[in-house]
Amino acid sequence: MPLLFALTIFTSASLLFVIQPMFARMALPLLGGAPSVWNTALVFYQTMLLLGYGYSHLLTKYFKPRQQVLIHCGLLLTPLLVLPIAIPAGWQAPTTDFPIAWLLSLFAVALGLPFFVVSASSPLLQAWFGTSEQNRNPYVLYAMSNVGSMLALLAYPLIIEPNTSLAIQSSSWRWGYLLLVLLFIGCGIRVWQRAPQAVISQNMQPTQSINWQRRIKWIAWSAVPSSLLVSVTTFITTDIVAMPLLWVIPLALYLLTFIFVFANKVIIPKQALIWLMPILVMLIILTMISEANSPILLLLILHLLSLFVVTMVLHQQLADDRPEPQKLTEFYLLMSLGGVIGGIFNGLIAPLIFDAVWEYPLMLCLALMLAPWRKPKPTNRQEWLKLLRIPGLMILITIGLVLGIKAFDYHGQSVGYAILFSVAMLVAYTQSRNPLAFGLSLGGFFSVVSIIGFSQSTVIYQERSFFGVNRVVNSANRLHLLMHGTTLHGMQFLDPALSKRPLTYYSLNGPLNEIFQIVNQQPSTKTIGVVGLGSGATACYAQPQDTWRYFEIDPVVIDIAQNQQFFSFLSQCTPQAPVIVGDARISLAYETQPFDLLMMDAYSSDAIPTHLITFEAIELYLSKIKADGIIAFHISNRYLNLEPVLYDLAAELGLLALVHEYNTDQSVLEEGNISTKWVIFTKNQALYQQFIDQYQWQALQNRPNDRLWTDDYSSIITTLYAWQ
Structure with missing residues (x-):
């Protein structure tokens, strides 16, 4: 029976991660503008996932196991009325310049019902498993769910898309959904058979109440990795190398962390990750301040390794603090809420308030603050104020040193900044056992150096839109260059005689x-x-x-x-x-x-x-x-x-x-x-x-x-x- 539940949850996760790129590809010819289509699609998917998790939570909270089986198996049959998935007849491209509402409506009409039903599968199946299979760990099924997600993620661009048309993909997805319905019915039969004794067992084991402080932690531990995933992907595909399909690797690493932390066995020792995390974050901060863009392979490894380690630490916090199985659906609902918050911040808010990918270092510093404490937490106001002295002092010293260094010539500045970086990193690392002080120290240092202006680059204008970051660079007062990330999009001589x-x-x-x-x-x-x-x-x-x-x-x-x-x-x-x-x-x-x-x-x-x-x-x-x-x-x-x-x-x-x-x-x-x-x-x-x-x-x-x-x-x- 555990194999049946594992196969069902694997199938549902695979279907979810295939349908996302498949339908967005269908919408591209209607609307065009791939970045805006994919950003809007991401917001829709995360929102529907949240609704699916919310439905699962309410279903398990207010209905008995047999009632849950009847309700959800009935709901599972409804998407068969709208399959196979396709653009509805009569939908034409809108005439407005900002058709976000139109696109969300298209996704809701064509995709909403099947996506909602499948998205509810993972938490519901785990709750049923905890009900029907006593003394078994239902959270291991979440690891299996992410295995399905990761394999589908890799299979779509590498196998499915190169070898099949959208029509075949849609038809195959319908058959995959029929398989999911049959597997779900099998799981429902198991729950139906075990329901009476499962209810008795649950009544004998009162659950511990969950306070809002714990709920906020779950949301934060989910939101920061979600935002960090998008930040790293945006940064490496614009400021390092704009290689097609590179976005697959960060997402695969993100899913891999869920597989590791919710597995039955410890894959990577937690203490090793906690020790490595501050070192990697400091290296990332240094490369961003120095605007390093080579060697490309080494930088890619550094950013991807940092994403994996930081996400592992925060997701391990989630896994360690997971509640008993009776509270499982609420746990996943709040995790999903954190994912939506992170996605909305990166997809909708950050491009409006930042002119570069500043959300990346911001999320790294927040991740440091959320890391486990390796020293006892302060217990009173005086201890908290004492803890915050180092970040405040570091910011003041950095301001003074940066302003002083800028008075020297170029070579003197280079030496001065090298000394400043070394001292700052050393001071910050002394606080690595205190996550709050460490995060504030690095965040303050990065902010000061960025605002006052360490950069030796000649960027004279920079603006960000939903399509990326565009920079105008002055080259030796002889040329102006237009850069989109690392891609050159234009150049002009400043000499009027050559400007045409x-x-x-x-x-x-x-x-x-x-x-x-x-x-x-x-x-x-x-x-x-x-x-x-x-x-x-x-x-x-x-x-x-x-x-x-x-x-x-x-x-x-x-x-x-x-x-x-x-x-x-x-x-x-x-x-x-x-x-x-x-x-x-x-x-x-x-x-x-x-x-x-x-x-x-x-x-x-x-x-x-x-x-x-x-x-x-x-x-x-x-x-x-x-x-x-x-x-x-x-x-x-x-x-x-x-x-x-x-x-x-x-x-x-x-x-x-x-x-x-x-x-x-x-x-x-x-x-x-x-x-x-x-x-x-x-x-x-x-x-x-x-x-x-x-x-x-x-x-x-x-x-x-x-x-x-x-x-x-x-x-x-x-x-x-x-x-x-």
């Missing part, structure tokens, strides 16, 4: 110049469309008589490109050109004037929006260009090879396709020329031959992808260079 020269991926030595050399040979007035604004460097290929239109999803990028203090490409070269805000696939659908050239420049980041490069998307683009027009794709990427994807799309649509890659070893900061790769689609045989004859463009080679990308199927992993 397009640089980086759009330089005069690159393929884009060759595209315009041929397009501009046409005598007629041309209409140019650009998807992806960046710094606006493409504007300086404009001819006076041309009509240009830009499409950009991030309002912050638009503000930066239009601000002449940062970049003047738009104001100098296309001052009248409109910039349409929103996802390009939606915006292009409303365009009525056909384009001579449509540039798709949304693929130059290391994480691409897949919904812009599907069969349906290319069909839309073809309907928006002239019969002899050109679609140009910018596909420079450090990790993804999109040539096979584009080859399949061109072959399916009967298009002529060419590729040209420009490689250079010249310094980016010296000349503004960097390696870049472009692909063009056209139906015009003469233009096709002209690119080959004049500039030696090459036909896309017959290197087919695993299958054609459509709105129903796409897989990033098949485009990874390492995978190929």
